[in-house]
Amino acid sequence: MGRRFNAAEYVELTMHFKCNLKCVHCMIEGTMDWLRPESTDQFERVLALNVQQRRWRGIIFTGSEITLRADLPELARKARASGFEHVRIQTHGMRLADPDYCRELVAAGVDEYFVSVTAADAETHDAITGGPGSFDRTLRGLEALDACDGVVTLTNTVITRLSYRQLPAVVERLRHLRRLAQMEFWNYWPMRETDDKDLIASHLEVLPFLRQAIARARAYGRAVETKNFPECLLGEDRDALNNDQPKLMIDEEFWPEFMRNGFHQCVHRSYCGSQRCLGLNTAYVRKFGWHADTLVPFPLERATEAALDAGHSG
Ligand code: SF4
Numbered sequence: 001m002g003r004r005f006n007a008a009e010y011v012e013l014t015m016h017f018k019c020n021l022k023c024v025h026c027m028i029e030g031t032m033d034w035l036r037p038e039s040t041d042q043f044e045r046v047l048a049l050n051v052q053q054r055r056w057r058g059i060i061f062t063g064s065e066i067t068l069r070a071d072l073p074e075l076a077r078k079a080r081a082s083g084f085e086h087v088r089i090q091t092h093g094m095r096l097a098d099p100d101y102c103r104e105l106v107a108a109g110v111d112e113y114f115v116s117v118t119a120a121d122a123e124t125h126d127a128i129t130g131g132p133g134s135f136d137r138t139l140r141g142l143e144a145l146d147a148c149d150g151v152v153t154l155t156n157t158v159i160t161r162l163s164y165r166q167l168p169a170v171v172e173r174l175r176h177l178r179r180l181a182q183m184e185f186w187n188y189w190p191m192r193e194t195d196d197k198d199l200i201a202s203h204l205e206v207l208p209f210l211r212q213a214i215a216r217a218r219a220y221g222r223a224v225e226t227k228n229f230p231e232c233l234l235g236e237d238r239d240a241l242n243n244d245q246p247k248l249m250i251d252e253e254f255w256p257e258f259m260r261n262g263f264h265q266c267v268h269r270s271y272c273g274s275q276r277c278l279g280l281n282t283a284y285v286r287k288f289g290w291h292a293d294t295l296v297p298f299p300l301e302r303a304t305e306a307a308l309d310a311g312h313s314g
Pocket of ligand 1: 230231232266268269272273277278280295296298
């Protein structure tokens, strides 16, 4: 199935490491204080590269909460002037509840908004974000964007033990949004070897809720993507799995932390033909085991099989 957005066409810059929420599933909560945002020089280098080579069609501003950067409109204007057709921000969306701010960003060239919606109701969302009133403001932000011409919105709901039962209800809660082009469901990873916060849910328990959410979102005309879920469990919805990410520019110190996840573990990995599955990660296996009898490897492509045979005989 064709993708609504192609990650290879985007470059992502972490431009700000401060946030006014405290999401319990935050990937960078332990590193936010010391990771350095991309410098102005690095930003200018990316712009210059795009002027010369048109390497990317879109730029994504991210980090923690980018709308806390006062010069965000200026960053967007510079990116547009450097040939970027799309400027996306990754945000909790609360500041977008101010229609004037929305209009300012849209006028500056921000045309794609990737907004975190952690649950389907205010009580659950606010408990996850640690911000009383955050659900209402995020929803008002999405609705304010819905009134702006020329923008598309995307949402992400991180799948945790606290949110997974609400995935179909999230789709319903956002049903009225006309500009919501894509809904994403990222299965939580803890950035360490253990699930210290007890947030990882069993894939087997998540599965029916996730598939129901995928089906409903598609019925409403949304593109859907999920990340970090075993491909073989998704059945006919396996095309929703997309672990691709844009080219990410981030402090190099981030990567040792990221590697602690230990993706690509699966007892069937060496003979599974899946090209895009991340398998399980260390914290997941420690909590729930290998699901060896439940995960079903895909057949290898013939060319891969031949290469493996050649390797064994050599
Ligand atoms: S068998 Fe393992 S590697 Fe293959 S799709 Fe399933 S989880 Fe992924």
